[in-house]
C-alpha cells in the first residue's frame with residue numbers, strides 16, 4: 554500500500570474547562586505539527602503515464618489552505634465555554650474554532666480526520682485519510698486511526714463544520 558503523508562505546522566491557543574486539568578483552564582498556546590496519512594480508497598496501481606496516484610496539489614491543497622488560513626493562530630474553544638459569548642461580541646477578527654466539548658488534542662484529531670476526509674471526498678475521491686498524528690508538544694503526541702464519527706455527530710444535512718468541504722471552523726451565526 555502506498556500512503557501520502559503531509560505535515561503542517563501551526564500555532565494555536567485553547568483552554569480546557571472540564572476541570573480534569575485545572576491549569577489548562579487558563580488560555581494558553583502550543584506550536585503543533587499535524588500530519589495526515591492518505592491512502593487510496595481502492596487498491597490502485599500507479600498511473601503509468603505519470604507514476605502517481607494523484608497530483609499532490611489536489612490531495613493536500615484545500616487541507617493546507619484550511620490549516621494555514623483558518624487553524625493557524627486560531628483560538629480553540631468548547632461549545633460550552635462562556636468565553637464564546639465574549640468572543641462573538643468583541644472578537645470579530647479572532648479566528649475561532651468551536652469544538653463539541655473541550656478542544657483536547659484527542660478531539661482535534663477526530664475533527665481533523667473528518668474535515669480532511671470531507672475535503673478529499675470533494676476534491677480527490679481516490680484518497681482517504683487513514684491517520685491523523687497531532688504533535689502538541691515535542692513530548693506529547695496523539696495518533697488517531699479510528700472512525701471520527703464514533704466521537705462526533707454526523708447529520709444528513711452536513712450541519713457541522715467538520716462534515717463540510719469548506720473553510721469553516723465553527724457553526725456560529
Ligand SMILES: [Zn+2]
Pocket residue numbers: 567577581582583
Ligand atoms: Zn494546551
